[in-house]
Every structure is written in C-alpha cells, then in structure tokens.
Amino acid sequence: MKKILVSTDFSPAAFNAAKYAVHMAQAIHADIVLFHVYPIPVAYGEVLADFNIEEVRLAAELNIARLKAQLRKETNGELLIETEIRMGSFYEELKKVCESLQPYTVVMGSQGTSARDRLLFGSHSLHAIRHLRWPLITVPPTASFSSIKKIGLACDLNKIIDNTPIDEIKMLVHDFDAELHVLNTGKEKVLEPDRIYNPGMLQEMLEDLDPVYDFVGNENTDDGILRFAQEINIDLLLVLPKRHSFLEKLIRKSHTKHFVLHSHVPVMALHVAH
Numbered sequence: 001m002k003k004i005l006v007s008t009d010f011s012p013a014a015f016n017a018a019k020y021a022v023h024m025a026q027a028i029h030a031d032i033v034l035f036h037v038y039p040i041p042v043a044y045g046e047v048l049a050d051f052n053i054e055e056v057r058l059a060a061e062l063n064i065a066r067l068k069a070q071l072r073k074e075t076n077g078e079l080l081i082e083t084e085i086r087m088g089s090f091y092e093e094l095k096k097v098c099e100s101l102q103p104y105t106v107v108m109g110s111q112g113t114s115a116r117d118r119l120l121f122g123s124h125s126l127h128a129i130r131h132l133r134w135p136l137i138t139v140p141p142t143a144s145f146s147s148i149k150k151i152g153l154a155c156d157l158n159k160i161i162d163n164t165p166i167d168e169i170k171m172l173v174h175d176f177d178a179e180l181h182v183l184n185t186g187k188e189k190v191l192e193p194d195r196i197y198n199p200g201m202l203q204e205m206l207e208d209l210d211p212v213y214d215f216v217g218n219e220n221t222d223d224g225i226l227r228f229a230q231e232i233n234i235d236l237l238l239v240l241p242k243r244h245s246f247l248e249k250l251i252r253k254s255h256t257k258h259f260v261l262h263s264h265v266p267v268m269a270l271h272v273a274h
Helices: 010-027 053-074 088-100 123-132 164-174 221-231 248-252 255-262
Strands: 003-007 029-040 082-085 104-108 136-139 150-155 179-185 213-215 237-240 267-269
Touching: 003 053, 003 088, 003 221, 010 053, 010 104, 010 136, 010 164, 029 053, 053 082, 082 088, 082 213, 088 123, 104 123, 123 136, 150 164, 150 221, 164 179, 164 237, 179 221
Parallel strands: 003 029, 003 104, 029 082, 104 136, 150 179, 150 237, 179 213, 237 267
Antiparallel strands: 136 267
8 A cells, every 4th residue: 555654843834735645645545644753852061951852742642643633534534544753853763764664755845843944945855855765745835736637857858867767757647647748957948859869868768658848948947947837737846856956956046035936836856766
C-alpha cells in the first residue's frame, strides 16, 4: 500500500498541506502517516533551557490527535491515518522515518511556524528539498488538491543525463492519469529539434508518455517557468535539485512579493538516482 508521509508543525500552512495530502491519497488509494518532530532540550553551559520536555511531548500528542480527527472528518473517515511523533533533529528524524516507511512521497507546507521560517521555503523544507532522497512535495499556503491533470517537468535540455529519474516520472503520470509537459528552463527562444530527437535524449526516454515540450524563453528562468506554469494550469511542478540551478534561483527570490504571487503551484523535488 502506498504511504504518503505528511510532515507537520501544526501551523496553518502545514494544515493546508495536510489537507492537500489526504485528498491526494484518496486519488491514488494511499494511506497517510502524520509526522511531527519536537526538539531536544538545549543546555547553555550548566543551565538547561527553560524547556519542559514532557509538556512539549504531551502538547505534540494532543495536536497530532486533533489534526488526525480534522483530516478524518475532511475525508469522511475513508483514509487510514497513522501518526508518528519523534524527538530530535527534524531532518535526521525525517530521513529515518523515510528509510523505515519508504513513502510514495513526503508532503510538507512551504512555510514554518516561527517568524524566521516564514519565507516561501522554510529552513526545514529547503534542507529537505536539497538532501532528502525521497520525493518531496512542498505545498503553498493557498494551494488545494482537486486533481493532477497536468504535471510539469522543469528540465534544461542541455543537461539530459542517463540517470534522470524516468521511472518516478512515469509512475506519477500513470498514477494520476496526467498529461506531462516538459518545460525547458534554458534561455533559448526557439526549439532546435536535434536536441530532442538524438538517440538517448529525453524524448526517447519519455516516448511512451507522449509528453508536450514547452520552451520557455526568458532571461529570468524561475520567473518564466512559474508564469508559464500558471498560464497552462500546471497542477504539480517537478524539479530535479541536482540537475539545474532553477531551485536555487527560486529559493533566493522566495521572500519577495513578486515570487509569492507566482508560486501557487505545488513543487515536487525528485533526486537523480545513484
């Protein structure tokens, strides 16, 4: 059975991401695991910070139980929803639970609870996007799940390599019965056919999916991709963090009003297989 791991800090953005995840789970007949990490108490010299670990644990248990009840109501009790609470470093515990569960995807909100994390990509999300080997979807605060009809793959056709995660891309397209759009993140204005039709290139690898190739000519790569994704109603945007600078550019501008207005599309990070 597929499992979707939902990381939550109980913020409004995290709740929205959890709602997105449960409706996605309904669409592909998956189970849900709600996951929360609370921090290890920090000692300063000989003095332990004012931190009652038992109170924190009990609060986490109460909050995750409430969230589970809300999500069961949201889905009319149709989903199996489990919970997992751990103490420790967020990323290390996330990696451990992924190794144990082997989730279909991880879902998390793109904002955190604390003021310092209230950028479009919070510190936890950013670190996980860069390093987590499992698929990770970050959900903007205004996004909701109805269906995934169009999947966009942000891809620089100048850098096609053999270990592009083709199997994962095909699985997503088939699971959601979606249309795949390959969005060229380069700066070219015109398609050069030889770049696609050479043996071993992306067109051959994705041939059975019959993808649509869209060329986004824009000096500002991230802006061009996000605008185009909005124009053609992309429901899920795939990025390959180790393959191109798109994600880094996207993150650096994430706190600006301009970018917030154009980042309504949930983003899934897929890492190249090794």
